[in-house]
Amino acid sequence: MPQPIWLVRPRRDGGSDYVRFLPSQETVEIREGSHLPPQMPLLKSRHWLAIEEAEARRLELQQDAGYHCSEPLF
Template sequence: MDTLWLLRPCSDGGTDYICFRDHRDHVEVLEGYHLPPQMPLIKHRQLLLSADVPRCRHRFERQQGFRHGPPLF
């Protein structure tokens, strides 16, 4: 996995997003919001060990309603 996007549409036409970016020994997780043409807003950033990614992804998909999708930007 180089980059994985999880998306959730918002009622105002914007999109909540989670972006997993693979690095050598860890994965950067960006949580944010995007409503074009505005710049994306990063709400939270964290680093995870690669082994923790499936559990984190499961939490976002099953408990918070995010779905895999194409890159927003």
């Protein structure tokens, strides 16, 4: 996971849930939140995982939770 990755899932209210993966040297910072323009994004959680664990989490979100890869929301 050499580049930042955005996963997005649309919501019924017109907003989006998002998960942003920000890789660094040995870990990946994962930011989960929601966004309903024009409001500011809401950060719900922020944690760090090893690269292998982050990749497994990304696959789980895409396969089971309805997220898809996206351009940055903001």
